[in-house]
Amino acid sequence: MTLDTVLARIDDQLPQALDRLMDLLRIPSISTDPAFKPDCARAADWLVADLQSLGFDASARPTPGHPMVVAHGGTGGPHLLFYGHYDVQPVDPLSLWDRDPFDPELQDSPKGKVIRARGASDDKGQLMTFLEALRAWKAVHGALPCRLTIFLEGEEESGSPSLIPFLKGNADELKAEIALICDTGLFQDTAPAIVTMLRGLLGEELTLRAATKDLHSGMYGGAAQNPIRVLSRILAGMHDATGRITIPQFYDGVSELPDAIRSQWQALAFDHARFLGDVGLSVPAGEQDRTPLEMIWSRPTAEINGIWGGYTGDGFKTVLPAEAHAKVSFRLVGDQDPEALRRHFRAWVEAQLPADCSVEWKAHGNSPAGVMAIDNPAFEAARAALGEEWGRAAAYVGCGGSIPIAGYFKTYLGMDAMLLGFGRDDDQIHSPNEKYDLECFHKGIRSWARLLAKLA
Structure with missing residues (x-):
């Protein structure tokens, strides 16, 4: 049985995968508001049950805040850790939403079908791309692709107060060869990207x-x-x-950018005039001897x-x-x-x-900032897998924002992280009417299947 069989299974089962995501999106797991504490626990339990259905030994681990979901499964091959978060941002002001933010709906848009709900893109839709890739793999092969640890947090949107103590207390259990984080997006909405620098x-x-x-x-x-x-x-x-x-x-x-990364960034042909023009600006205001991409990613x-x-x-x-x-x-x-x-x-x-x-x-x-060691063969495997799925070469990119978990994995678990995701700039994460493109959900599942085939 080949990768093509897994990909065909993903295509055939997309409606069922979408139904499962909709079920998870209906849970109002707002971590920063104590009134939603039972809902955060309910989301954790939902994920535990889903992981158990895939053959994982999964449990919701208590913390002073919201539970951490930890699951172990599979044998052989590399040991991979996958991280995502099941909590979501508050929905205020509710009056700016076109519908109930926890009543998800598949809608038509000028660019295609979108999944509309709080958490659709950040991060429930993204984390479910990985679980659905595993589901298809298990259905075709009868087993998970390799040794896997799943680590899903419930406090990412409220400052992660329990995260560092949990990492310290469970370091031996969580440590793997590399961490995979799905909480980022495509470059300019079309190009697959792997984040290698986090400010x-x-x-x-x-x-x-x-x-x-x-x-x-x-x-x-x-x-x-x-x-x-x-x-x-x-x-x-x-x-x-x-x-x-x-x-x-x-x-x-x-430090200065490596020449190989600088040449990749130049090949992206970043349109800084459009980037600034979209917010009513025209002239880059940072260090004048740097390109705009350097300003927002590596300076x-x-x-x-x-x-x-x-x-x-x-x-x-x-x-x-x-x-x-x-x-x-x-x-x-x-x-x-x-x-x-x-x-x-x-x-x-x-x-x-x-x-x-x-x-x-x-x-x-x-x-601290995070700088990933791209000499790890997993990074080139990911570039190839993403390129095959999206029809254009994947790029190593920086991220202007901060995703502390990547640095924490290095500091407390001694392992590098690879960040790749399938969100788009107009997903309106943290804002009213958040959405996730159905294409991104579908191709995200297929992308993970391709990467798992290469790594396993």
Whole structure:
């Protein structure tokens, strides 16, 4: 029996696969809202039962938050770990949805049929592509393709508070040769892609204080220090005229792109004018000696996400505020150390404070960047499998956002991760009317079957 038989089974059983996904989508597993805790447990139990039907030894493991689903099955070949998450984002504002977000429906759209529901793309539809590939394989061959561990989280959309303790406590059980993560998308909606670079994230909130109370600007203006002016001056100095970040030692650990990756990115012919034009912009504003793709995939950033102080209500109030506030985030690449950068940033700000000013800090988490070792043969196998299914060469790409789980697998389990997914830019994840293209669901299942055939 050949791969073609498995692919034919996938095609024939697509309606049944869609029915199973719809069942899972009906469960409102919103992890951040305690009111939905029973529903998160119900989603975990649904997945346990489905995995058991495939021959896995599966269970829902309790945590201080929502359960982790862990399953083991198959023998021989490489040991693969598959990761996904069954929890979803809240649906507010509900008034912007065209239908009940937990009443999934297959709809017609100008680009073809779409699955409309919360979680359709992020991440229930994506994780089910892998399980459905295993289902077809088992039906054809009578066994799973190789040794497999399935690890499905229930807190990804609420900061994963139980994840690191669970990884530490179960490292020996979860460790495999490589992790497969299906929580990404196609490049520009058409090209299959494997994410090999993930930017890390560091958040800081600062409050700058001067006088002991707000002051009348007519009585004190000119003589008293204005913390908004001081804070604005400092933060405006984070970048020079070329877009380079000026914080001392900021670029420690930032490496240059390998030539092979740079040539692949150039071949993608990224249309940065369209990318920026879609949001009403026209000129790349980052480091001027870098291409736009480098800016969003492989270069670090420093961005002001919020700044406030003084009177911001209707009308006018002539006040010198006693405080000014800002939130600043950094996207990290390569071997940048989040805690070292936090120290450098704070020292840089504090060194610029004039007399009568002080600063108070509030940390907002951090995670390192992830860089995948593409010399692992599994990566080239995945490129070939995706290319065969989608009819065009798969590319190694970066990701401007942060997916901490990939870095955690490296840190706590000592294994690399491969991220590949089948979402599209217009899937509206985290937004009203989320959808997942039926084509992506179907071809995603077929893609995993092809990859499993190559790896097993």
